[in-house]
Amino acid sequence: MSEANFSALLKGAQGEYEEKKSRFLSQSFCVRREEEVAEILAGLRKQHYDARHVCYAYILHGNPPVEKSSDDGEPAKTAGLPMLDLLRAASLRNTLITVVRYFGGTKLGTGGLVRAYTAAAKEALHASIAAEVFPAVQLSLNLDYGLYGKVARLAEDCCGTVLSLQFLAEVSLTLLFRQADSARFLTALTELSGGSVAPAKTETLFAVETDGKLCALSL
Structure with a gap:
């Protein structure tokens, strides 16, 4: 068992960010297995069937930890990776962060996407309870x-x-x-x-x- 301390969610939360009429709906979850992640993502895609993108990042406890992210069709490294970096910076494990994007008709560019996905993910993480x-x-x-x-x-x-x-x-x-x-x-x-x-x-x-x-x- 690793001696290094880390953090985990005790309670997830939701957040929202808007940029040029695009809505970014974020949510954090406590997860322990990749099967749980798959179930949550399937549920979100069903719930938000009309959304343009369902992006995510998660880290599961392990030696080494399991880290995965997805841009789900957004330009590479503009969505999943910024969210994964937030989890790393907070030393969060067994944590999934998702952001559903409803496209507002105006492209944001790569820099704008990074800022928007980061801001949306922060909204959910800041409202979460971690220990x-x-x-x-x-x-x-x-x-x-x-x-x-x-x-x-x-x-x-x-x-x-x-x-x-x-x-x-x-x-x-x-x-x-x-x-x-x-x-x-x-x-x-x-x-x-x-x-x-x-x-x-x-x-x-x-x-x-x-x-x-x-x-x-x-x-």
Whole structure:
């Protein structure tokens, strides 16, 4: 798993830009697979059957990331590539940006097209909600009741988020940490328990932070 942080959309949005009576309708989407991209594009082409162009760009998480764009009949590098450059600049992955153009009767030239598609894509991206994605560690623990309060405080001190909690014969809890914080927590946990408590399961994944809490992210 890559250690480099990046961003992903939590919620897509729409935008619109007009230039010399040509309308550019933009939209951003959170996507994880190329099949999702194909479905969205097919839906847009059906919805906007009378539009001149349906241009797009997307980046999917991977090592290396999957990057694709389309000018859909516009002059080369005037539509898809400018939108792809916006996604790259924002370090966005698992993100699709589309711009549907309704031709207004006046040609804009290559420079005008680049500006129009860029402006339209920015409208949607600026209205979207995105978050930084970072490497995280999910830990599952089984504790004696006498240790639970101390471990819960330790997890809070190490900026962990409780994902699940069960009070059975033992206390079972699942915690999520940023990668660096998990190492700090495990070291302190060993000292606190005298080495008697160790994670029953450890999983490395990606997460985002919203409202002060960590949330595992499916990529």
